[in-house]
Amino acid sequence: MSLESTKPVNINYQKIWQTVLCIPKGRVASYGQIADLAGLPGKARLVGRALGFAPKKLNVPWQRVINSQGKISFPIGSEYFDKQKGLLQSEEIVVLNGRIKLKEFQWQPDLTELLFTLQY
DNA sequence: TAAGTGACGGAGG
DNA sequence: GCCTCCGCCACTT
Known part of the structure; x- marks a missing residue:
């Protein structure tokens, strides 16, 4: 019976997890950014779902x-x-009213570094 | 098969 | 800066 290939999208989930694991401590990235780097441009929502399943x-x-607005995607409180706020602050990332200054904390991946890190 | 649902994004007011 | 609307897409009912 067709148990095996139930959900081929899981492959994409793994790409997403891989990419998120590359984000250095003290930096943040947007869902869209992760989607792009994972080779899934425009699939930001998939990133959110993948994280929920991680x-x-x-x-x-x-x-x-x-x-992409630099905000935490959960309702305040x-x-x-x-x-999430606590974890970010423990990495010395400033969170103000659920918002983070992307200008200061957004991860700007080094392409050559990525090529060595990501195995796909 | 269609309609509903979201840890989203972008444009516009 | 905040809110709404719409497009998007995988998944559920």
Whole structure:
């Protein structure tokens, strides 16, 4: 029976997790940015979903991914908002009213570095 | 098959 | 800076 290939999109999830793992401590990236780097331009929503499915053992730094406006994508005051804010602040990233200054903290990946890190 | 749903993005007011 | 609307796309019902 067709158990195996149930969901081919999982391959994309792994690309996304790989890319997120490349974000250095103290930096952030937007969902769209991750989608682009993962070879999935325009699929920012997929990134959000992938992070929700990311297994804990992978230790994916999901907190370093925010939306294109530089804001945390959870409602202010929610459990996950507080968790993400706390994690970011522990990396010395400034979070003001759920917002992060992209100008200061956005990750600007080095292409050559990426070529060595990403294996696809 | 169609309609609904989102950890999104961009344009416009 | 904030909000709304619309396009988008994978997934669910």
